[in-house]
Amino acid sequence: MRVLGISAFYHDSAAALVEDGRIIAAAQEERFTRRKHDPGFPTHAVEYCLAEGRTTVSEIDKVVFYDKPFLKFERLLETYLTFAPRGFVSFAMALPLWVREKLFQRQLLTDELKALGGGVDVSSRLLFTEHHLSHAASAFFASPFDEALVLTMDGVGEWATTSVAMGRGNQLDVLREIHFPHSLGMLYSAFTYYTGFRVNSGEYKLMGLAPYGVPKYAQLILDHLIDVKDDGSFRLNLEYFNYCVGLRMTNGRFDKLFGGPARKPEEKLTQIHMDLAASIQVVLEDVVLRMTRALARETGAGNLCLAGGVALNCVANGKILRDGQFGSIWIQPAAGDAGGALGAALAAYHVNQNQPRLSPMGRDAMRGSYLGPEFSQAEIERRLQAVGATFSVVDDDEVIDLCADALAQEQALGWFQGRMEFGPRALGGRSILGDPRSPRMQSTLNLKVKYRESFRPFAPSVLREDVSSYFELDVESPYMLLVADVAKDRRVPMTDEEQKLFGIEKLNVPRSDIPAVTHVDYSARIQTVDRATNPRYHALISRFKQKTGCPVVVNTSFNVRGEPIVCTPEDAFRCFMGTEIEALAIGNCFLRKDDQRQGLKLNYEHAFTPD
CATH class of the missing domain: 3.90.870.20 (Carbamoyltransferase, C-terminal domain)
Incomplete structure (x- = not known):
């Protein structure tokens, strides 16, 4: 059975091909178009995956998209109605795109694949997985574990921003979720924005900047921006953020709390920016460690898998490892949205089609993550x-x-x-x-x-x-x-x-x-x-x-x-x-x-x- 996974239309679009549970190929569209974080339909990545698998669109058994557009649109509407009339400008900007394209992604995907497949209609073979299930599947089914707890943390999928699942064999059972607008990824991205870096691509810069600073604002963040419980569950104080209703991550109240406006891109970095980076990094680590400790106590799981954009924070990952609550941890190397294409294909094969897993035998299935093109x-x-x-x-x-x-x-x-x-x-x-x-x-x-x-x-x-x-x-x-x-x-x-x-x-x-x-x-x-x-x-x-x-x-x-x-x-x-x-x-x-x-x-x- 051949399954093609696709992620697209937000950022880091990608395609992945899985055949009988084995990962054949995976690549991001940006590598072919030379456009960083290319969000478009991954035409070139799909063509590559099909060529690597020596197959065609007509021979693909299932095509799987990495999230559910209608659930995302539901979030957009409910968020606007909750905060109305604030947020009308951003809502008015988003709505035409949704009406024109995103609500009709089934047709859009069908048309794109038809163009690649010589007119073959794949609509009857098209599936959609939830965003966090795609992430969790990319981590667990590619991991070296027969059984593991799976923690997914990112900005937001449809509604989920943090989710916990238990993986056993070819199944993934979601245990709990934290929903938008309360998001650890959004909190970190707010500081990415405030320190002058680009959201969805500059978070690793913020992490790299943190060691130059002192976490002098950590308690201020915990006092005003996020309420964290002992088990790592949390809620954000939305009075300081603008991402629900506007075109900025933060607002004037956030600026006042930290003593000034957001740094402009390419503006000189000062000690305050380094201290802010150090502070949000410490807070992120604190939340994640509370969460993993509580989950280890509650489930008794010996293995942990991580996925979602927050799992690319390798400093926090190192802290989880050294904390010793889990015997082994494994992190999906394509933990962000690109990896959702791979997770969607694996979820469809194992969960939707109930196909057995290949025995991990102590090694992961990513083959070093060397899954892209090569040349003779x-x-x-x-x-x-x-x-x-x-x-x-x-x-x-x-x-x-x-x-x-x-x-x-x-x-x-x-x-x-x-x-x-x-x-x-x-x-x-x-x-x-x-x-x-x-x-x-x-x-x-x-x-x-x-x-x-x-x-x-x-x-x-x-x-x-x-x-x-x-x-x-x-x-x-x-x-x-x-x-x-x-x-x-x-x-x-x-x-x-x-x-x-x-x-x-x-x-x-x-x-x-x-x-x-x-x-x-x-x-x-x-x-x-x-x-x-x-x-x-x-x-x-x-x-x-x-x-x-x-x-x-x-x-x-x-x-x-x-x-x-x-x-x-x-x-x-x-x-x-x-x-x-x-x-x-x-x-x-x-x-x-x-x-x-x-x-x-x-x-x-x-x-x-x-x-």
Whole structure:
């Protein structure tokens, strides 16, 4: 049985193909259209999934959309009626779109798929799942567990903003929900907005900014904005928010509480913004930990799965792990709305069609999240020749050796290998790599390669067998969704003068023997690399270790700020030529910047709208 899952029309649209319970392919539309967070119908992603599965629209048994539009419209109407006449402007803006498109998504989806399938009508095979069920299914059915508690937290689906389910075998039973407008995701996004970042894409920046600040506003948030019970259930004080009735997340009362208006995008970050980031991060962690502790006591579950946008908060995830209430936790790497496409397909197959699960046998079903397109060596060479690239074709061992040498010489290396990752993280398929020992690498990558804010940290990729030698972690973290501290014997103590520094002044103080991946609070967002899951990436880091003694590399996504992660060899070459990346490996093709024709050079610094 083949099931095609689709998420679309809000942000991060995607498609996923599941065949007899096995995940065949999954990809976000943005990677093909080169439009960040593309919300449109995922035409290219669907075409890719069908091609990867060697199938057609006519051979798909079920097509599943990741939420229920009528329930969302019900929320829109009820919210307006509750707050009327406030909110008329936003309601009036939303209503035409709903009447024109969203209420008739069955027809819209049918028409789009008919265009892709040569006129085949799929309306009789079209299903809709609830948003949080899609998230929960993406986490549980892809997890390595036969039984687990599933916690989903995001902004909002149809009505649910937080949900708890129990997964057993091929079934998911929803135990309870918290409904809109009370939302932990909305609360965090309100501070994303207030500190000048973009809602639905800038939350990870707020998380990265938090260690520069002091959580001096945490109690103010708990006193005025959110009422949290011992079991983690909560209600927001809606007097401080505008998202129910307006076009802003916060309002004048929120501004007054925190001493001024929201920061404008690109405006200078000050200590107050860092302290606000630290404060909302502490509050988020407090709520989530109360919730997970209560759920562990109540259910006795040994395993926990996490999904929804809040599950991308890897600092909170690390706190849950260290809290020790669950024996194991597993987080869906595409935890946001893109992953809803995969969850919708899995929910339809297992829950709706009552099909048995494949035995997890202790491993997850995501296959490293390498579920996107890949290119043969011959195709890579043809594509690079077509764009005028100068490259050498070398064997497997030599490409590893050349790349390890480039890293050891503190060069920024573009690494394009195998299948593209599904989800927001680059995991060694479409990555820019660097030497973590270099005190200059963090600044170089941010300012000269990524063209992004200087405060943002970089993640380490570390050999799984060496993780506990460098970090206070001894479990797998293949999807870069857990934060842990750098091991104490790797740290460099700060002097008294350095301790007095505040905020971004701390940025250039080396804090360990791997300074490029050590955040200002000695933490790191860790990816463990397993030989079985990504042998080529494992071989590269192993060779780097042979040459330098260090089993860690800097890993950031292969793109610049505002650009989707590269998908094709042409995307990679353009990014290479538009930035100060010095070496590039695509398959067995090795490219040096100095060898390229000057006329092919691009300027990527302002090529994309900042996110």
